[in-house]
Amino acid sequence: MDTNTSILSIKNIVxxxxxxxxxxxxxxxxxxxxxxxxxxxKAVNDVSLEIKKGETLSVVGESGCGKSTLARVxxxxxxxxxxxxxxxxxxxxxxxxxxxxxxxxxxxxxxxDPYASLxxxxxxxxxLAEPLRFHNPGINATAVEDKIASVMEDVGVNPAWKGRxxxxxxxxxxxxxxxxxxLILDPDFIVADEPVSALDVSIQxxxxxxxxxxxxxxxxxxxxxxxxxxVVQHISSRVAVMYLGTxxxxxxxxxxxxxxxxxxxxxxISAIPRVGEKKxxxxxxxxxxxxxxxxxxxxVFHGRCVYARERCVQExxxxxxxxxxxxxxxHGVEENWEMV
Amino acid sequence: MSHLLEVEDLEVKFxxxxxxxxxxxxxxxxxxxxxxxxxxxxxxxxxxxxxxAIINLISKPGFISGGRILFNGEEISSFSDEKMRKxxxxxxxxxxxDPMMTLxxVFTIGTQMVETLKAHRNISRHDAEKIxxxxxxxxxIPSPEKRLSQxxxxxxxxxxxxxxxxxxxxxxxxxxxxxxxxxxxxxxxxxxxxxxxxxxCDTDEMGLILITHDLGVVSQVTEKMAVMYAGKIIExxxxxxxxxxxxxxxxxxxxxxxxxxxxxxxxxxxxxxxMPNLTDIPPGCAxxxxxxxxxxxCLEKEPKLLSTKQGIMAACHMVGQ
Amino acid sequence: xxxFIILVLFLLLSIGAPIISPYNPYDSANIxxxxxxxxxxxxxxxxxxxxxxxxxxxxxxxxxxxYGLRISVMIGLGxxxxxxxxxxxxxxxxxxxxxxxxxxxxxxxxxxFSFPYLMVAIFISAVFQILFGIGSYEKLAVPLLVVIIGxxxxxxxxxxxxxxxxxxxxxxxxxxxxxxxxxRPVIMVRHVLPNTLTSVMVISTIQVxxxxxxxxxxxxxxxxxxxxxxxxxxLIKSGFxxxxxGIWWITIFPGIFLILFVLVINLLGDWxxxxxxxxxxxx
Numbered sequence: 012m013d014t015n016t017s018i019l020s021i022k023n024i025v026x027x028x029x030x031x032x033x034x035x036x037x038x039x040x041x042x043x044x045x046x047x048x049x050x051x052x053k054a055v056n057d058v059s060l061e062i063k064k065g066e067t068l069s070v071v072g073e074s075g076c077g078k079s080t081l082a083r084v085x086x087x088x089x090x091x092x093x094x095x096x097x098x099x100x101x102x103x104x105x106x107x108x109x110x111x112x113x114x115x116x117x118x119x120x121x122x123x124d125p126y127a128s129l130x131x132x133x134x135x136x137x138x139l140a141e142p143l144r145f146h147n148p149g150i151n152a153t154a155v156e157d158k159i160a161s162v163m164e165d166v167g168v169n170p171a172w173k174g175r176x177x178x179x180x181x182x183x184x185x186x187x188x189x190x191x192x193x194l195i196l197d198p199d200f201i202v203a204d205e206p207v208s209a210l211d212v213s214i215q216x217x218x219x220x221x222x223x224x225x226x227x228x229x230x231x232x233x234x235x236x237x238x239x240x241x242v243v244q245h246i247s248s249r250v251a252v253m254y255l256g257t258x259x260x261x262x263x264x265x266x267x268x269x270x271x272x273x274x275x276x277x278x279x280i281s282a283i284p285r286v287g288e289k290k291x292x293x294x295x296x297x298x299x300x301x302x303x304x305x306x307x308x309x310x311v312f313h314g315r316c317v318y319a320r321e322r323c324v325q326e327x328x329x330x331x332x333x334x335x336x337x338x339x340x341x342h343g344v345e346e347n348w349e350m351v
Numbered sequence: 352m353s354h355l356l357e358v359e360d361l362e363v364k365f366x367x368x369x370x371x372x373x374x375x376x377x378x379x380x381x382x383x384x385x386x387x388x389x390x391x392x393x394x395x396x397x398x399x400x401x402x403x404a405i406i407n408l409i410s411k412p413g414f415i416s417g418g419r420i421l422f423n424g425e426e427i428s429s430f431s432d433e434k435m436r437k438x439x440x441x442x443x444x445x446x447x448x449d450p451m452m453t454l455x456x457v458f459t460i461g462t463q464m465v466e467t468l469k470a471h472r473n474i475s476r477h478d479a480e481k482i483x484x485x486x487x488x489x490x491x492i493p494s495p496e497k498r499l500s501q502x503x504x505x506x507x508x509x510x511x512x513x514x515x516x517x518x519x520x521x522x523x524x525x526x527x528x529x530x531x532x533x534x535x536x537x538x539x540x541x542x543x544x545x546x547x548x549x550x551x552c553d554t555d556e557m558g559l560i561l562i563t564h565d566l567g568v569v570s571q572v573t574e575k576m577a578v579m580y581a582g583k584i585i586e587x588x589x590x591x592x593x594x595x596x597x598x599x600x601x602x603x604x605x606x607x608x609x610x611x612x613x614x615x616x617x618x619x620x621x622x623x624x625x626m627p628n629l630t631d632i633p634p635g636c637a638x639x640x641x642x643x644x645x646x647x648x649c650l651e652k653e654p655k656l657l658s659t660k661q662g663i664m665a666a667c668h669m670v671g672q
Numbered sequence: 673x674x675x676f677i678i679l680v681l682f683l684l685l686s687i688g689a690p691i692i693s694p695y696n697p698y699d700s701a702n703i704x705x706x707x708x709x710x711x712x713x714x715x716x717x718x719x720x721x722x723x724x725x726x727x728x729x730x731x732x733x734x735x736x737x738x739y740g741l742r743i744s745v746m747i748g749l750g751x752x753x754x755x756x757x758x759x760x761x762x763x764x765x766x767x768x769x770x771x772x773x774x775x776x777x778x779x780x781x782x783x784x785f786s787f788p789y790l791m792v793a794i795f796i797s798a799v800f801q802i803l804f805g806i807g808s809y810e811k812l813a814v815p816l817l818v819v820i821i822g823x824x825x826x827x828x829x830x831x832x833x834x835x836x837x838x839x840x841x842x843x844x845x846x847x848x849x850x851x852x853x854x855x856r857p858v859i860m861v862r863h864v865l866p867n868t869l870t871s872v873m874v875i876s877t878i879q880v881x882x883x884x885x886x887x888x889x890x891x892x893x894x895x896x897x898x899x900x901x902x903x904x905x906x907l908i909k910s911g912f913x914x915x916x917x918g919i920w921w922i923t924i925f926p927g928i929f930l931i932l933f934v935l936v937i938n939l940l941g942d943w944x945x946x947x948x949x950x951x952x953x954x955x
Contacts, residue, residue, distance in 0.1 A: 213622040216608035216610075217623075224618075238538070244611060246616070247615075279538060279539060284538075284542070285611065286606060287595055295543070299509075
């Protein structure tokens with residue numbers, strides 16, 4: 012991939028969480044000896060992605076696959092254990108708080124739960140004015156007012172309601188305010204973490220339209236995190252499928268939904284309940300979802316894959332290019348096994 | 352008398368400080384043995400309350416203020432608490448969204464299931480365990496004998512929901528009410544659970560009421576469906592019909608607004624505004640402020656749920672009856 | 673609601689004690705030892721001059737009680753203010769920063785909590801009296817009691833605040849503030865703290881009641897306010913010596929006064945917990 016056109020590069024990101032608690036909690040008794048054991052959740056394991064300017068890259072996967080963790084590593088909310096995050100060629104994952112500030116204006120985030128992502132004790136005006144004044148010290152009062160009014164207008168919230176508190180708004184309106192907070196700094200890259208999954212169907216469409224419109228008008232690049240494949244199909248230019256902290260497949264959206272290559276992607280796509288289609292003929296997976304605490308050896312998917320062979324248990328598959336922008340990490344695809 | 356369940360003009364109110372609030376305003380439907388019905392709607396539309404009303408489990412300050420519910424021809428809505436307890440969890444089972452709400456974390460699966468069964472049937476522990484094992488096999492729990500002595504937290508989300516289903520099957524109910532049973536689960540697991548529910552209904556002649564916001568799930572699982580909006584059923588009929596050829600402008604908009612209904616990247620159809628709060632439902636048709644085809648009559652008269660030409664029922668003045 | 677009115681009444685009494693009271697119990701010119709131990713007005717020996725009688729030093733009991741309430745309230749509020757300041761700072765830091773800082777701060781709170789405050793009080797007042805002499809004790813008794821009670825009870829705040837900070841800090845609005853680039857202290861004070869204040873309000877009422885009780889207990893043991901500047905507790909104590917000689921009023925009236933005061937504060941606390949908890953209304 013051409014690094015010149017990519018706005019954000021994620022290189023070999025690894026993020027593990029230590030959940031073993033204090034030193035005393037780590038001690039356990041084994042074979043007559045006291046052993047100190049650490050429990051780590053291996054949320055993201057060696058993930059690399061290039062996000063090109065102006066595109067919408069969706070990361071999909073089921074709960075616990077590490078997609079939200081990846082989003083937070085990109086935003087600098089979690090420091091990665093190893094790997095790099097680059098914004099327009101500059102490394103941003105190891106910066107100090109002060110050095111990171113100029114990048115904060117350019118990278119913004121939209122959260123999942125509109126009830127938790129707005130501070131309940133702040134009015135809309137306070138929520139929107141805070142980032143604006145923080146990043147533009149000395150900005151005059153009329154400029155703040157104008158900016159807030161125009162952003163509220165853009166996201167479809169009546170600017171006259173700026174004095175209200177979050178609890179006076181419905182879920183959809185709160186999500187609009189949350190989007191306004193992200194847009195007010197005029198960012199060019201937005202991470203959206205499940206922005207519509209907490210909303211009702213008729214409101215989902217409104218918010219998705221708003222996001223797409225803002226993307227077009229402002230030339231935004233989105234990293235879109237979601238588990239909802241029908242949303243992914245609708246809004247993405249490219250899709251990355253994650254399973255247990257690893258990338259299975261990266262492809263252009265239309266290609267992925269037309270001819271998915273990885274067995275997991277296929278199962279996932281076949282499981283989408285679609286209106287008007289009778290009786291789902293979804294691909295059944297075997298076994299149970301392993302936990303990210305004890306990752307399986309080899310291909311993380313082998314325990315649930317009906318095509319798994321010896322090599323899948325032994326060796327971790329690499330993400331290989333199949334041309335046309337499709338990348339798949341599967342021994343079966345690499346060796347052309349028969350997988351129907 | 353052939354109906355398994357008959358709900359007639361069900362009305363549920365909540366007694367609040369500012370006066371009574373109508374949560375369900377005259378809902379009627381029937382369900383036959385082995386029939387699968389979906390109730391869809393947005394949050395606050397009254398779909399969950401309907402489910403609770405059937406098993407007479409509406410918590411204070413809510414109460415059933417009108418209508419009748421007949422189960423196998425008996426009017427269960429007027430049953431005493433004690434009589435209702437014999438029906439609830441026995442002849443009618445309920446499955447909830449979050450399995451951890453139903454499972455007690457401090458007891459093993461085996462203990463909980465055996466106790467549940469013994470609460471309804473006068474049988475020995477040994478016999479109860481046999482039935483429990485049989486039901487666990489039925490929901491495809493691998494090596495059920497081993498699983499009996501495990502605690503809820505040792506199971507994955509999907510497995511827990513299977514156990515809940517097995518639990519609801521213990522007493523061979525005639526009707527299962529499933530309230531968003533797969534909303535908390537991943538798509539691949541959701542597909543498996545839905546398969547399972549469908550299979551159980553088909554083999555055991557069990558009735559299913561599936562309460563969900565997901566039109567895709569309803570369309571794949573159920574034979575008939577009802578769409579609720581602001582406490583009322585506004586459209587009902589055979590699922591195929593409703594989904595492919597809806598009559599009510601709300602249902603039309605809802606289906607049109609789904610991603611996947613149009614070409615990727617294009618603007619989705621959007622219904623403007625949002626569902627009104629139950630405290631300030633507009634006069635006339637509750638949908639009128641959002642409706643693209645409204646006429647003056649919609650602001651004044653509340654439409655009734657009537658048969659349409661397509662053979663489904665819709666509550667809309669603008670639909671040709 | 674009734675409790676609230678009574679509480680306001682109590683507070684007015686304590687603030688306006690110098691205006692409302694018929695006599696000034698601190699002014700020795702007003703006090704005549706000949707007037708000592710006069711029973712309440714409805715007794716034969718009683719006098720309408722002293723509505724609830726006088727104490728052993730000849731002070732009008734009603735006035736002394738009002739002044740005593742004033743001192744009790746002052747110590748109560750002062751101590752709670754001190755507790756809240758320390759507790760909020762410790763709790764907020766421990767909860768938000770977490771890790772080792774959290775462990776150290778909370779162990780400190782545990783240690784502090786495991787000392788009975790009476791022991792601390794005895795120790796501090798003994799040290800104080802040695803250092804500054806008994807003479808100056810009278811003047812510094814109020815701030816001293818504020819410090820003693822304040823220092824002994826701050827872990828209550830620290831723990832409550834910490835628990836509620838831990839709940840708040842994982843919410844998405846805190847992440848949103850970090851995405852904006854706000855610094856840690858700013859997020860702590862401007863975003864997290866306001867959302868924990870509900871619990872602060874509720875425990876504060878209970879803590880005021882506790883502090884007033886603690887002060888009364890200390891005074892009763894002779895470690896609190898001196899008799900020349902009596903709080904409700906020291907009034908009860910001074911009367912206690914005479915209770916068996918039939919002079920019951922010096923103890924009983926301040927006692928009832930104290931119980932009523934603590935009761936209304938606690939009722940207010942309960943009421944506030946209900947009002948400030950939005951969950952109870954959502955049902």
